[in-house]
Amino acid sequence: MTDQDTRIALVEERYESLERRMTSVETKLDVLREDMHNGQKSMIKTIYVSLALFAGVIISAIAWITS
Secondary structure (H helix, E strand, O other): OOHHHHHHHHHHHHHHHHHHHHHHHHHHHHHHHHHHHHHHHHHHHHHHHHHHHHHHHHHHHHHHHHO
16 A cells, blocks of 8 residues: 555545534534524414413403493
8 A cells, every 4th residue: 555545545534534523513503403493483482472461461451441
């Protein structure tokens, strides 16, 4: 095996290692993206419920004042 063959083999190993690490990072980013999406959906539901409760309180207060 020549010196150049050794270098080529080493470069191939490094690229394979880099590819595995990049795949791992991509997988973690996909999980993070999904978690953020689910968190945003939950936050939006919380905001809607809060607004509905606030509107109910305002309507109740107006009904109480006018009665």
